[in-house]
Amino acid sequence: MKVSLKYNFLLFLLLGIALTLIGCGKEERWIKNTELGEALGTTYSIIYISKDTLNLQRQIDSVFRVVNQSMSTYIPDSDISRINRGDSTVVVDEMFREVLALSREVYHTTNGYFDPTVGILVNAWGFGPGQAITMDSAEVNRLKMFVGLDKIELTADNQIRKKYPEMQLDFNAIAKGYAIDRLAVMLDQNQIENYLVEVGGEIVAKGINELKEQPWVVGIDDPQVEHGRRLKITLNLRDEALASSGNYRKFRIDSLTGEKFVHTIDPKSGFTRNSNVLAASVIASNCALADAYATAFMTMELDSSMVFLEGKKELEAYLIYIDLHGEVQESFTPGFLERVRK
Incomplete structure (x- = not known):
């Protein structure tokens, strides 16, 4: 009887050690790598899960x-800045061509409500x-001549031809999403299967959060919060992109009706x-399309x-709007609602 107890105790001890080692191995199997910084x-914030500590900075x-060198309007010698100044010798790279093609797709599907040439009106x-x-009406009609993505042509030599020299291209409403997609491609090329890339609130999620064995959890800001931040909702994302656009905290109150509005062009x-x-x-x-369509829905x-x-x-979408009574309402597509965490 003593031998049996001793044997059972030893077996239990060995089993306990084995389970502990297995548990430790599971905890150490995945490593969370985080890269933080400023850009665009x-x-x-880029989080990627791997079996080793990596540095992809x-x-x-x-x-x-x-x-940036291809599409930033804030860099004087970028390709897009040179094109906007009238340099017709610029040969645009593959990234520029991809963003132009995606912009043209959204431009046509939204019947022109997404238009990277509208900046001249926004400024005016x-x-x-x-x-x-x-x-006034005359000035609006004059400036409208310089708006319209159908007036921009990509030649066989990968150069941009504008119908009017005054036309300006601005990819700010799609380029950030595209940059996130390029970061995702880079991570894929490094055999990273689980990651969350966030730039200025726009996101690409791949795989799952292996450390928690669940989908990536992300949040959307509440536009009613005038100071600081508060999440309106959280949702699960896996193998997809999320982008948001909004006139957060930028209300205009009609002096006659008291209704709240935001200005759009x-x-x-x-x-x-x-x-x-x-x-x-x-x-x-992909995030480029999510970025562009979120902008279009604001217009x-x-x-x-x-x-x-x-x-x-x-596409799945979530719209926050003000109803006729001045109350904030929400509208979800079914697929978006399915991803919202209860």
């Missing part, structure tokens, strides 16, 4: 550098970094109009966006 005028910096109305001017009419959409978040297969009428989404099953 905002902050970024040089490759991350390289991605941002080449994207006083909502951009450029010089505001006095606007209608690229089709050339005039400003009141919009009751406060924020739009879009889930898509389109709410009802038009909802009808559009019914026919775009590859």
Whole structure:
């Protein structure tokens, strides 16, 4: 009997040691690598799970550098800045061509509500970094001549031809999402299977968070918070991208009705109009498209966006808007709602 007890105790002890080793091995199997920094005028956070400690900072910096050199309007000698100044000798790279093609796709599917050439109107109305001017119908019609992505041509020699020299390209509403996609490609090339890339609130999620054995959890800001930040909702993401656009904290109150509105520029009419959409978040297969469509939904009428989404099953969206009574309301596509954490 004593031998049996001793044997059972020894077996239990060995089993306990084995389970402990297995548990420790499971904890040590995955390592969380985190890269934090600033780029594209905002902050970024890249989390990637691997079996070894890695440092991909040089490759991350390289991605941002080449994207900036191609498409940043804030760098005087970037390709897009030179094109905007009228340099027709610039041969654009593959990234520029991809972003132009994606922009053209969204431009056509939204009937022109997403338009990277609208910046000249944004500045003229006083909502951009450029010089505001006095606007009337005649001036709007004059400036509208310089708006329209269909007036931009990519030649066989990969050069940009503009119908009018005054036209300006601005990819800010899609380039950040595209940069995130390029970071995702870089991580894929390094055989990283589980990662979360966030740049200025826009995200690509791949695989799962192996440390917690669950999908990546991300949050969307509440546009009603005037100071600081508060999450409106959280959701699970896996193998997809999320981008948001919004006029957070930038209300205009109508002096007669007391209603809250935000100003947007209608690229089709050339005039400003009141919009009751406060924020739009879009889930898509890549972040460039999510970025562009989120911007488009801030310009389109709410009802038009909802009808559009019914026919775009590859997109999921969450819209926050103000109803006729001045109350904040929400609208989810079914697929987006499925990802929201209860």
